[in-house]
Amino acid sequence: xxxxxxxxxxxxxxxxxxxxxxxxxxxxxxxxxxxxxxxxxxxxxxxxxxxxxxxxxxxxxxxxxxxxxxxxxxxxxxxxxxxxxxxxxxxxxxxxxxxxxxxxxxxxxxxxxxxxxxxxxxxxxxxxxxxxxxxxxxxxxxxxxxxxxxxxxxxxxxxxxxxxxxxxxxxxxxxxxxxxxxxxxxxxxxxxxxxxxxxxxxxxxxxxxxxxxxxxxxxxxxxxxxxxxxxxxxxxxxxxxxxxxxxxxxxxxxxxxxxxxxxxxxxxxxxxxxxxxxxxxxxxxxxxxxxxxxxxxxxxxxxxxxxxxxxxxxxxxxxxxxxxxxxxxxxxxxxxxxxxxxxxxxxxxxxxxxxxxxxxxxxxxxxxxxxxxxxxxxxxxxxxxxxxxxxxxxxxxxxxxxxxxxxxxxxxxxxxxxxxxxxxxxxxxxxxxxxxxxxxxxxxxxxxxxxxxxxxxxxxxxxxxxxxxxxxxxxxxxxxxxxxxxxxxxxxxxxxxxxxxxxxxxxxxxxxxxxxxxxxxxxxxxxxxxxxxxxxxxxxxxxxxxxxxxxxxxxxxxxxxxxxxxxxxxxxxxxxxxxxxxxxxxxxxxxxxxxxxxxxxxxxxxxxxxxxxxxxxxxxxxxxxxxxxxxxxxxxxxxxxxxxxxxxxxxxxxxxxxxxxxxxxxxxxxxxxxxxxxxxxxxxxxxxxxxxxxxxxxxxxxxxxxxxxxxx
Amino acid sequence: xxxxxxxxxxxxxxxxxxxxxxxxxxxxxxxxxxxxxxxxxxxxxxxxxxxxxxxxxxxxxxxxxxxxxxxxxxxxxxxxxxxxxxxxxxxxxxxxxxxxxxxxxxxxxxxxxxxxxxxxxxxxxxxxxxxxxxxxxxxxxxxxxxxxxxxxxxxxxxxxxxxxxxxxxxxxxxxx
Numbered sequence: 022x023x024x025x026x027x028x029x030x031x032x033x034x035x036x037x038x039x040x041x042x043x044x045x046x047x048x049x050x051x052x053x054x055x056x057x058x059x060x061x062x063x064x065x066x067x068x069x070x071x072x073x074x075x076x077x078x079x080x081x082x083x084x085x086x087x088x089x090x091x092x093x094x095x096x097x098x099x100x101x102x103x104x105x106x107x108x109x110x111x112x113x114x115x116x117x118x119x120x121x122x123x124x125x126x127x128x129x130x131x132x133x134x135x136x137x138x139x140x141x142x143x144x145x146x147x148x149x150x151x152x153x154x155x156x157x158x159x160x161x162x163x164x165x166x167x168x169x170x171x172x173x174x175x176x177x178x179x180x181x182x183x184x185x186x187x188x189x190x191x192x193x194x195x196x197x198x199x200x201x202x203x204x205x206x207x208x209x210x211x212x213x214x215x216x217x218x219x220x221x222x223x224x225x226x227x228x229x230x231x232x233x234x235x236x237x238x239x240x241x242x243x244x245x246x247x248x249x250x251x252x253x254x255x256x257x258x259x260x261x262x263x264x265x266x267x268x269x270x271x272x273x274x275x276x277x278x279x280x281x282x283x284x285x286x287x288x289x290x291x292x293x294x295x296x297x298x299x300x301x302x303x304x305x306x307x308x309x310x311x312x313x314x315x316x317x318x319x320x321x322x323x324x325x326x327x328x329x330x331x332x333x334x335x336x337x338x339x340x341x342x343x344x345x346x347x348x349x350x351x352x353x354x355x356x357x358x359x360x361x362x363x364x365x366x367x368x369x370x371x372x373x374x375x376x377x378x379x380x381x382x383x384x385x386x387x388x389x390x391x392x393x394x395x396x397x398x399x400x401x402x403x404x405x406x407x408x409x410x411x412x413x414x415x416x417x418x419x420x421x422x423x424x425x426x427x428x429x430x431x432x433x434x435x436x437x438x439x440x441x442x443x444x445x446x447x448x449x450x451x452x453x454x455x456x457x458x459x460x461x462x463x464x465x466x467x468x469x470x471x472x473x474x475x476x477x478x479x480x481x482x483x484x485x486x487x488x489x490x491x492x493x494x495x496x497x498x499x500x501x502x503x504x505x506x507x508x509x510x511x512x513x514x515x516x517x518x519x520x521x522x523x524x525x526x527x528x529x530x531x532x533x534x535x536x537x538x539x540x541x542x543x544x545x546x547x548x549x550x551x552x553x554x555x556x557x558x559x560x561x562x563x564x565x566x567x568x569x570x571x572x573x574x575x576x577x578x579x580x581x582x583x584x585x586x587x588x589x590x591x592x593x594x595x596x597x598x599x600x601x602x603x604x605x606x607x608x609x610x611x612x613x614x615x616x617x618x619x620x621x622x623x624x625x626x627x628x629x630x631x632x633x634x635x636x637x638x639x640x641x642x643x644x645x646x647x648x649x650x651x652x653x654x655x656x657x658x659x660x661x662x663x664x665x666x667x668x669x670x671x672x673x674x675x676x677x678x679x680x681x682x683x684x685x686x687x688x689x690x691x692x693x694x695x696x697x698x699x700x701x702x703x704x705x706x707x708x709x710x711x712x713x714x715x716x717x718x719x720x721x722x723x724x725x726x727x728x729x730x731x732x733x
Numbered sequence: 734x735x736x737x738x739x740x741x742x743x744x745x746x747x748x749x750x751x752x753x754x755x756x757x758x759x760x761x762x763x764x765x766x767x768x769x770x771x772x773x774x775x776x777x778x779x780x781x782x783x784x785x786x787x788x789x790x791x792x793x794x795x796x797x798x799x800x801x802x803x804x805x806x807x808x809x810x811x812x813x814x815x816x817x818x819x820x821x822x823x824x825x826x827x828x829x830x831x832x833x834x835x836x837x838x839x840x841x842x843x844x845x846x847x848x849x850x851x852x853x854x855x856x857x858x859x860x861x862x863x864x865x866x867x868x869x870x871x872x873x874x875x876x877x878x879x880x881x882x883x884x885x886x887x888x889x890x891x892x893x894x895x896x897x898x899x900x901x902x903x904x905x906x907x908x909x
Contacts, residue, residue: 122846353815355808356808357806358804358805359805359806360804361786364782365782365783469810470841
């Protein structure tokens with residue numbers, strides 16, 4: 022019997038089991054086969070189950086009557102359907118469901134990676150020892166855990182491919198190739214020689230990860246076309262005989278907006294990640310995507326493109342599998358009956374205590390660390406435990422506990438590390454990846470498509486958070502602090518004579534003791550400005566502020582700098598203005614810096630007037646919320662899209678595009694148009710207005726301050 | 734649109750409007766709450782408790798009595814809507830089902846499945862009609878291919894009320 026040790030790179034289903042890719046300690050890439058039976062369950066009326074049993078009898082499956090646990094309904098008599106052919110389970114299940122739609126199905130749509138992890142106790146990218154016999158895996162032994170803080174680094178071979186321009190704008194002429202420290206380009210002039218060169222590079226390097234720009238939407242579809250045209254076979258998979266798995270583009274509605282997801286190209290035996298089509302890749306990069314794959318059990322190339330919500334769902338499925346709980350294909354638990362009074366009391370979000378408008382000096386911001394997940398874990402809030410006395414640990418807390426602990430440990434390590442330490446960036450990316458999983462876990466308690474969601478558990482979390490925030494406020498006020506603003510999980514407090522971080526330590530300890538949830542000092546602001554509504558200066562706006570910490574660093578929320586549709590020019594100028602203001606050590610000094618800001622603004626406008634601002638810095642990026650035909654009054658983005666539509670570009674809801682404001686018929690000029698905009702046609706006044714608005718946001722707070730000073 | 738006089742046990746009333754008659758249904762719920770218990774099943778996140786409470790406050794000082802007679806449940810998928818209707822017990826009281834088809838218009842659910850589930854829901858609604866009047870509010874489908882769902886529901890109704898969208902005539906703004 023052979024034995025190999027290494028990292029588990031990839032798993033996918035085959036007709037006779039599963040294929041595993043192992044990156045060995047000896048730098049080999051091993052393709053391993055393993056027998057892997059898959060079982061799903063059907064429950065319902067017995068006569069119907071009997072018919073289903075008859076229907077399945079002739080197929081290549083093993084049928085069994087057994088008892089399994091549904092999270093909400095408890096033990097159920099079910100029919101277990103076991104197949105040795107994991108690759109065709111979706112077809113088998115689809116056929117059965119079409120024949121017997123009234124049955125309840127469980128465990129039928131669980132990714133093979135999750136089943137494998139639950140069965141073997143392995144984890145993706147984890148270290149393992151594999152025992153082989155007759156060319157198949159006989160036994161696999163995990164040598165690491167996903168919750169390790171310092172996992173042994175995988176020696177991945179990464180090949181980066183990027184065209185020399187955005188293919189949606191113009192035809193690329195070259196493909197830039199990067200491997201290790203070497204960079205070169207391949208000409209795209211002749212598809213034949215390009216394909217031959219790229220094929221040779223792939224064979225020579227044998228990368229584990231192909232990292233591309235526009236790989237999903239341009240490179241891989243183009244490679245396939247060129248391959249057909251030239252007759253040169255091009256198979257970028259490591260798994261021989263497999264084609265690239267292409268997934269179609271789609272638009273979907275999530276988090277209150279229409280999002281467009283481009284087509285996807287997935288590889289077998291190695292990964293492909295398109296940096297331009299990976300949802301949160303910009304946020305936490307490859308390290309973050311790998312960290313999410315490690316803890317969720319979803320493959321790296323999938324996880325890089327999916328939302329953190331998909332990651333949390335996978336983690337919940339894993340917990341369920343490990344605890345012998347069936348995962349329903351369709352959640353059917355519904356809300357309990359509430360009277361109007363009960364609904365009004367229960368159906369609330371987090372607590373918001375409106376800010377005191379204006380500039381404030383020496384203000385501390387203290388945040389509950391991962392408040393909602395911490396509440397779920399500490400108070401055992403899970404769909405099946407809400408309203409149950411002395412319930413054992415629920416599925417959701419069981420899922421979140423290790424995740425929460427790992428993130429807190431990473432955060433604590435980061436606090437202790439020197440910012441120049443080479444590990445900081447990696448740890449930050451990993452902590453951020455875990456943070457996103459924790460951020461969405463609360464929403465998934467109430468999300469309609471969550472497998473284990475229930476609206477009452479969602480309401481219980483917010484109810485508890487409001488109570489904890491009120492407790493924190495009481496503690497702060499009892500200790501003589503003024504609470505300036507509270508927003509869901511953070512408080513802004515102030516007290517005369519308190520300006521050092523250590524001054525606030527007793528308060529933090531007292532709140533933590535009272536609430537039992539970890540709380541940390543975000544920092545002490547030299548000054549912070551809470552903004553008023555632009556429509557009515559008497560009305561405060563929650564979570565819209567900017568301020569300078571004592572080390573001069575800035576923090577801002579809800580202002581133009583944070584908006585994606587703000588032009589780079591406005592953002593840069595607003596940031597420079599804030600940096601000028603950050604030199605002020607108190608609200609009083611803040612007013613003294615305003616003339617410098619106004620000089621900066623005049624300079625920026627002058628630069629724009631005389632054409633010294635690159636057009637690329639003036640781009641507005643906006644998203645289409647519907648199809649172009651559905652616009653009654655087209656937005657600027659829709660008008661820009663129509664300019665491109667004339668040239669054959671197609672747009673789907675959720676797609677973003679860039680444009681300039683211009684003096685022409687439609688008032689905009691799409692950036693992707695072949696002909697560049699004559700800079701004399703730029704609508705400079707429109708840009709002035711955008712800048713004035715952004716600057717007004719940050720100098721407005723000083724008005725009330727100056728005015729109040731004049732009274733004395 | 735006055736729905737109240739049309740209510741009668743054994744009668745299924747469908748109210749069709751672009752916004753699933755949100756305002757009218759809230760007024761109806763409040764009016765019914767002043768008279769007795771009501772079961773509200775919300776399929777489109779249409780129930781506005783504050784709006785109903787405001788309406789009740791205009792009509793009575795004893796809001797809590799009326800508020801405690803309004804029993805609501807929400808469904809966020811068509812599977813949940815089916816479960817909701819199946820688990821709603823008989824009461825001799827009115828039932829208001831808000832935006833019944835909203836979750837059936839979800840393009841993540843196949844047309845075949847939506848059709849199957851709607852048939853099951855309509856069966857349950859017929860069961861409820863026997864014990865009290867049932868009002869269904871409906872909105873138009875997002876995609877034409879799901880229009881047949883709307884027709885199926887309307888076919889079962891004893892009365893279909895259609896809310897006309899007011900036509901806005903252009904008027905010159907006042908100059909002085």
